[in-house]
Amino acid sequence: MLQISIAFCVASIVLAQTPCKESGPMVLFNEGRRIIEWNVGDSMGASREKLEQGMVKIREALDQGYEGKMEAYRLMIDAQRSIAVIYAEEGSDDKKQSLIFLKNLYEEAFEIDPDNVGLLYDAASLAPGGKSEEEIFRQILEIDPQFSPARFALGQLLILEGKDKVTGEAMMREAYRNSEGRVKEFRGRRLRAYLIQEGRHAEARKILKEIKDLPLE
Numbered sequence: 339m340l341q342i343s344i345a346f347c348v349a350s351i352v353l354a355q356t357p358c359k360e361s362g363p364m365v366l367f368n369e370g371r372r373i374i375e376w377n378v379g380d381s382m383g384a385s386r387e388k389l390e391q392g393m394v395k396i397r398e399a400l401d402q403g404y405e406g407k408m409e410a411y412r413l414m415i416d417a418q419r420s421i422a423v424i425y426a427e428e429g430s431d432d433k434k435q436s437l438i439f440l441k442n443l444y445e446e447a448f449e450i451d452p453d454n455v456g457l458l459y460d461a462a463s464l465a466p467g468g469k470s471e472e473e474i475f476r477q478i479l480e481i482d483p484q485f486s487p488a489r490f491a492l493g494q495l496l497i498l499e500g501k502d503k504v505t506g507e508a509m510m511r512e513a514y515r516n517s518e519g520r521v522k523e524f525r526g527r528r529l530r531a532y533l534i535q536e537g538r539h540a541e542a543r544k545i546l547k548e549i550k551d552l553p554l555e
Contacts, residue, residue, distance in 0.1 A: 363404035370395030374417045379424070386425040389417040408454070411447040415460075418443055441466055455482045462491070471495060486513040490525055497532060507532070523549045 373392030377384040396410050404410060422436035444461040451457070455478045458466075462474040469477070475492035478485050493509030496502045510532070514525040526549035533542040 363399040363402040366395050366399035366402065367404050367406070367410065370399060371413055374413050378416050378420050380420075384420075386421055389421055393417050407450050408447065411443060411450070412457075415440065415443050415447065415457075437464065440464065453481050455485050455488070459485070459488055459491075472499075484516075486516050489513040490528075494528065519552070523552055 370392045373388055373395065377388040377392065393414050396414050400407065400410055418436065418440045422433065422440050426433040426436040441461070441464040444457060444464060444466045447457055448454070448466065458474055458478050458481075462471045465471070466474070472492065472495055475488045475495065478488040479492070489509050490513035493506040493511075493513065496506030496509070507529075510525070510529050514522065514529055517525055526545050530542045530545040530549075533539075533545065
């Protein structure tokens, strides 16, 4: 029994004297993640100051060598999006600067993973890299032709900008067919609205029937 106790004490001393390289950045990252997750969006008690504090922690973790860079950037992007959308007053310089900062975060993330279609899609309206939304959507579909959110969005854009209604509708219909549940319902309603606008009421009624018959989730 005495031998076991001595062995346990020796092992404890050795562990205590052995530095853990990841403990610093990992602790900082977890602190920042917890702060951001508790304050992102418009949850009760959330504040801009806490989101900014969380982002500082994440930055410090990266500076100290935290290896999960994309995970870190996703958290900072979520925090900065909340700041830009919820806390920055519409039309203010603060709003503009907050959106610029958000765009910069996306561009830093793309340096790590330039082909991340989810991030590209989320960032499209901010014109990262000086590219238009259309260019971003086309870039996404070159990387992943099956990424239906970009296909549907590009179809809508081609129609709204009056560039190519035929191709735009075809893209919307394809994305609609290849979706399900709430997403299919949303896309169906958008497609139906376009058909009504074009005076194609019989087709619009068919779409309405389809989305009404969708199984409940």
